[in-house]
Amino acid sequence: MQKELQNTWAQQIKLLLSQKQTEKAQQEINEKQAEQLTDSDQIQIYLLQGQIYYIEQKYEQAIEQFQGCLKIDKNFAVAYFKIGQIYTSQNKYIQSLEYYEKVIKIDENCYKGHHYLARTYTIIEEYFQAQNHYNNCLKIALQLEDPSKIKESYFYLADIKNKLGFLQKAIEFYQEAIKIDKNYLDAHFYLAYTFQRINKISESIQQYQQCIQIDNNYSNAYFCIGSLYTRNQQHQKAIEYYQKCIQIDQNYREAHFCMGQSFQSLKKFSQAIQAYKSGLKIEPHFAEAYLNIGHSYMQMNQKKIAIQNYVESVYLKRTLINFISDIHLKKQIQHLVQVKVFIAKKQQKILMQFKKLKEYQLWKKQFRQEIVQEIGEFLIDNETFQQNKERQEQNRENQKQISIFATENQHQIHNNVQKQFIQKQQQAFQQMQMLQQKSQNNYLNNYLNNSGININNNNNNNNKNKNAEGELVLNDMKHVLQISKYLDLQLLQGMPYYYLYKQKFIKSSITTAN
Template sequence: MLRSITLLVLLLHTMLFSAAQDATALYNEGLKLKDEKKPAAAMEKFEKALLLKPGYTDALYQLGWCQNESKLYSKAITTLRTVRTSWSNIPKVHFELGYAFEKNNNADSAISSYNRCLQLKPDYANVYKQLGNIAYEKSEYEKAITYFKKHIEQAKNEITDYLFWYRKGFTENALKDYTAAQASLLKSLNIKTDYINTYLELGFAYTKLKQDDDAINYFKKAIDIDPKSHIPYNGIAEVYRDNKKNMTEAIAWYQKSLTINPNERKANYGLGYCSNSLGKYTEAITYLKKAIEYEATYTAAFVELGYSYYKTKRYPDALNNFAKALSQNPKNENARYYSGLVYIIQKDRINAQRMVDELKNLNSKNATSLQDKVNKM
């Protein structure tokens, strides 16, 4: 009897040893497939290894990694949470779990996991990139640029992710650091030459730096990539409108934008603005109404439309549009200034003075000139 038990134990031990060997072999096959960028095939190997050896944490982690790579983020979250119970002090586990949360639109959980990763390994470069991406998606640009710079500082190798450099450049444009944006966006362009958004952001940066020919050139390259996008046409129009002060040429480019998308609000606004500048106020009204039709909270369009009505002596309509602009942006100076001019024409000294006082509270340079006009009433 004792001999039978001994033989049974030996047999069981042999079977377990064989299963462990098989699990290890499957795990190694999975790693090879992962290195060959075949995550789906690798997952099959890791899953088979786990069937033979359920507590195989290495295989479970690699399975979670491959699930992330295969965009199976909900599954990755479940898998990596299990890994975390055994490997709670391993930084890469928290990074991968954070990545799964981020891609599954669980930003708060992602940030929590990323921060735990940094507690364990403060120089984990990719965490800073991902935290920057989360801030970028939330339009928290000051926070985003801090993380992006930290990623560069901690990176061990050259950064060849074109999207990283694009997002950094976009963020710098948003923060009005146009020279830095140029440098970042050119790095993105050197890595990937057919990403239209990089050309658009470069065009914007060069426009703001008043390097007009370069700006137009980048917008035209964007047109080459996608002739049906209205955005680069608007970009060129703005170079002519804001920098070159050539309203006729700007109108021509805005018209091209409307040919592609008749409902494009910025082109309609731009046409209204340029028409006002050329004294074509009735035409401006038509375009500006369309801009507001397509965006009911377009503050600048309400101001410009109010100006059109002011110049065509439709004073109640002018005041109405200025009031709408102020309801959306209580600090808008132009709406107050031109409202003041209308009140002066209407001989309404009380409201004209009210506009002056409000401009003074905003430290507006227009307050003095409007006050002089009120004093002459």
């Protein structure tokens, strides 16, 4: 709320200043100063007081007020801008450039800052610098999407292109401005002038006519059309447009003079003299008008009056030349002083940039050395990495070969073991067959004989025989068991001797136990 109130009182004072009511504005400021002010309020007071002094052309006091804003806030861009405007109004363009530069340092996207920089560079004929800042204006305007600023930027860029002699580019920029605003009078006028410069007379006249449609009282357009018709030796049409121009603006000196020339070309000398004299009423020191009046009287054989006008013309020319040369010399001296100051400051900037460039080159050299060193280390590391990678790949290949070789050996060992087992199995089987044939009868007979004796006979001899037979059976069974590890148990159980051994072993065991 307080901020809104601050804006309200400041806007009221600004309104009074726009109406040139400086006394009322000063009263409002004095009343506000009596209150307890914040820093932001004090900045507004300094700013408004500075604007009052600026309107009253008290430039030193105005600068002091704007400097007061900067004491409170060093980054208050408006104050720098206002000081730049003061120096521009005093034709101190180099100083004004410094302050406009400070504005865009604080705010790079300040449209006004770039615009006034460009205008100032245009005044001192630094057209390329002006072009750069107008380009910045166009970029900012396009970002803001502000049609009025966009068309204005195109127009001023076209003006710079015109001054630099890039006429075709100037035409393009004027046309871009007209696309945004079809009634952009200045764009149409200067587009016509640019067409005139490249001798496109019909296009030029068309654009001047467009200016007249926009503003029927635009005297410059009538005059320029008249001058184009004069250029094409169409003097009667030219006179019509000169007369229209004079109807709008009776003090248009050039229109009177050019109309006099057209009458003179048509050998209407009395009308020509009248037109020249009308021009001299506006500008009494117009030497060319006296000269042409002298020519006209000479054509009318009024030599005395002609000589009087010639003398007046020569006298005015000499006086005018001396006067103009003095003014021009003073302007040149002022301009040279400003340029000298500007060059000195530029030299300081260039020296600073040169120092920075040297520092940058040293840093660049050191940086390059560090990079070369790092690249060397990287290449060494990379080479070591490649070697390690090759070794790993070789190791993998070796392991692969070893695994293949081991697999083949395992298969071969397994086959050999299997063959040996089969051979031992066959040998055991053959031994079992031989043992079966050899022992089948013996053990069977012994068993039968001894079993019959042992049942009815209980003496010690018989017991000893039984024990002997039992041991024999046990030994045979051990032999069978040793062999049987190479045989299938089911195959062994199918043999009859196994049953006999089993019975013999059981009975012998029982007897021994008893």
